[in-house]
Amino acid sequence: MFRYNAILFLCVFFVGLFSHAQQPKTVHRKPAQAFQGFSHFNLELSYISWKEFVSLGSPTGSDKTYGDYVGNAVTFEYEQYWLPHWGAIAEVSAIFGQASLGGRQTGIAYQQSDVTWWGVKGSYRGAYRISSQITASVGPMILNRQIDLPTTASATSVQSGATANFGLTGDIRLILSPHFIIRSELGGLFQDASTLWSLGVGYRF
């Protein structure tokens, strides 16, 4: 599962590599006072990972461990700028992948891998255009993921993170050619979960 995602991630980058050779369009800027604002739609494919805290229960006690969620995100974004440097970005993503949980805790034996999950992720971020090719943004995110966690004879109850979660995220977007972008994201989920990051490539309409 991890291998598949790593290969997909690397393939996306390899393909992206050869789209860099395009010459950027010449941008004729209007005077600042004439700035009318502008907007773009982006479609992106990302490799995404986050960690959740897992609680295990058995008739005799409880234990804690970790869960790694790894997968892909297909993201649709709308970015709008009202000022030359300032704007906002709205994102909605379909996310899917597989999770691995447990394996290192000593109290209750439990280890699962390749457990399929799917969900949606959204964020609304304030954006700052550092330059014509570089944008940074930060804002709140929500994430809802669905997963059926198997129980075992030793772990009769398994609770991983939260089905609906929220957090804070930030990203850097590099516009490598008029239509090709690379986006790296780092954030945190606040409810029984931890760091989330993603790396994606996208097409800018």
Added chain:
Amino acid sequence: MIFPQTLIGIILLLLSFSTTSWAYPEFIGYGYSSCLTCHYNGQGGSPLNDYGRALWSAEIASRAFYPKDMTDEQIAAQSGFFGSWQAPLWLRPHINHRSLELWLNPGGSNSESKYLQMQTEAGLTVQADEEGRFLATATWGHVVYPQKYGQGTEGLDHFLATEYYVRAEVVKSWWVYVGLMEKVFGIRNIDHTSYQRTYQGFNVQNDTPDGASQSQGIVIHKIEDKWELALNYFIGNPYDQSSFQQKGVSAIGEYEVGEKKRLGISLMTETSDVLRKELGAIHYRQGLTKGSALLFELGLIQDTPEGGDRAAGSYGMLQSMLEMSRGYNLTTTIEHYNKEFKSSSPDLWRVGAGILAFPLPRLEIRAGFFNERQLSRMSSQDDSWEVQGQIHVSL
């Protein structure tokens, strides 16, 4: 315990966004594609030449501490080792110090801090002609024994030559280097804690089975406007124990696929008594808006220990340096490493951001944080965090 660490990470990221960033091969963002422009060694990493010193002062470092009526040309004129005094060509000294303070899992129950002396050295370059077609350079440094790195007993343990070579432009645009130099391979990322450097075997310490970055040998370097090619034959680092000395060949080629866009390939094969190592990589550098750039490298590593099984794996690096204002840059890094193409071999990921500042000529300050995650089908474990502070003084 992770929650506050995540919060710290986010706060640091937000703080990073409010300032600036950048890095060295990333100077393609200033339009400088070849290292030879600024370094005596055309592959980069060795002392700066006169032009490189002037460029650092007049274009890269902040000028906030200089009077407003002082021009960049006047600042550049003070960039020599002796300031504005024009020393003769045969007298080009240099002194460098670089050290790193590393905090692992700050705020956690398993937190610890380390001080690492990375570079403390001095040297001299003797140039025979104005154009630098013929020159010799040597650098001596105090190097810490590897077993003492970060163990609290760090210090200046032994004094040895870290680099020495003669350089000649034997035919126009054909450069030959002979001596002790860093081996030719891949993007010369100066972050020696990165996966891209760690697992390639480019260690700054001696006597590591994986190999040292510096080796005696010969480099032939051909440079044209749109492309360059370098071939390196090396016979090992003389300060390594003989069983660790790596002998082999490596090559790097880069082609300019567009303005401020360089696509390259690197290959290396080397053997010591304890390890046979083979590397291959593709790499790409692109300058963005002025002072900003993107680096990408994707490579394969195959290690065959003496008497052991062959292990083939891969690494990847995506790094950006984004100029916020002159002298102040934001850096972002995403790296991946997998020792073996086997399901039992975990994937390591390293994601981070930081600040790279040149507040003054001759001074570099870095601060950053990294999240390191190990992904495995066998078990899941807590992330680790690193916070780094680095200072580099180059006289």
